[in-house]
Amino acid sequence: MDAITELYPAGTAARLEKQNRIWRAITAGVAFASLAACIVLCVLTGTANAAAMELRVCLISLLGGWTVIFLYTHFVTGGKRQLAHLSTLSEEPRKAVTGTVTLDARRIAIRGSITVQTLLVNDGTQTRRVSISASRTKALPALPARLTVYTVHGYAVAWEAKDAAS
Amino acid sequence: MRHLKAFFSSVPKYLLWAVLSTLFWLWIFTILNDAPAEKKVTLYADVPVLADPGLSVCLEQDLPEGIRMVRAHSFSYVMFGDAALTGADIFIVKGSDAERYRESFAPLPEAFAKRYPDALSVNGSPSGIRVFDAETGTGAACSYITYAEPGTAAEDYYLFFGAESLHCGRQDTAAYRIAELFLQLP
Numbered sequence: 001m002d003a004i005t006e007l008y009p010a011g012t013a014a015r016l017e018k019q020n021r022i023w024r025a026i027t028a029g030v031a032f033a034s035l036a037a038c039i040v041l042c043v044l045t046g047t048a049n050a051a052a053m054e055l056r057v058c059l060i061s062l063l064g065g066w067t068v069i070f071l072y073t074h075f076v077t078g079g080k081r082q083l084a085h086l087s088t089l090s091e092e093p094r095k096a097v098t099g100t101v102t103l104d105a106r107r108i109a110i111r112g113s114i115t116v117q118t119l120l121v122n123d124g125t126q127t128r129r130v131s132i133s134a135s136r137t138k139a140l141p142a143l144p145a146r147l148t149v150y151t152v153h154g155y156a157v158a159w160e161a162k163d164a165a166s
Numbered sequence: 167m168r169h170l171k172a173f174f175s176s177v178p179k180y181l182l183w184a185v186l187s188t189l190f191w192l193w194i195f196t197i198l199n200d201a202p203a204e205k206k207v208t209l210y211a212d213v214p215v216l217a218d219p220g221l222s223v224c225l226e227q228d229l230p231e232g233i234r235m236v237r238a239h240s241f242s243y244v245m246f247g248d249a250a251l252t253g254a255d256i257f258i259v260k261g262s263d264a265e266r267y268r269e270s271f272a273p274l275p276e277a278f279a280k281r282y283p284d285a286l287s288v289n290g291s292p293s294g295i296r297v298f299d300a301e302t303g304t305g306a307a308c309s310y311i312t313y314a315e316p317g318t319a320a321e322d323y324y325l326f327f328g329a330e331s332l333h334c335g336r337q338d339t340a341a342y343r344i345a346e347l348f349l350q351l352p
Contacts, residue, residue, distance in 0.1 A: 045198055062188065065187050
């Protein structure tokens, strides 16, 4: 019997939480550094350099703010969504579908949640659709392949290779 | 393509930040670069070119007690209202315009009137100290002020003290000290 490969091995949540904390710290660091730089420049502002300082502060604030928005949108929020998604997948029981599995290349970004792709599982009589987090598709074997895909709430959480005879 | 879509979906946030942060810092710098009238000496000059902030910086070298800053502007600085202009402490205007603005000018204090016996009389009392002589082309603060543009007829310019100035009194003589400094500038 083939071993089951977990798409979310033990420790995934802890790793995601740690990553999320790091990205939060980096984002906060950029925000505070920008703000501190602006405050320092304001303190150093005098009549002679007011125009130059104003330009510098506006640029630092603008670029710092854009960096914070980028980091927060792409990394902090992304990590939070991954964690929230992961928490729903820890529930039991799992369902199993077996068949020839192919991956639909289309990526669907669920508003306020993760980006998913679709696994098409053909058991010879019908094709079932199973969602999979786009970030976890690298953990799949070379497709198409005959697999048993384990799901929770319609999302793939593990797979097991099946030989053609089984 | 996916990254491009993600970027464009965030564009409103980036634009909003650009607008809000710029407005916020402009407001902060407006506060930083200003002071209440009682802590600021303002000089307005009706001249073609005034080096701002060069002149302000120069006049701030020896600030009188209680004064935080000196602001020197040309008249065009207050194109949308004359409230700041009427409350100014020092004016530099052409001799030919002195009558036109006469209500805004205060008579010279006794010390100045004695020191400048050829002061221009407005409202029947000596009020204007000549700061630019059109005949010789010399004057005060010529490094910071262009009194006559090339190709135009030069006119004499005079320094007046504002009638509504908070710094032209017996208690507060800050405007007089700044004017003295101005008159000594090359």
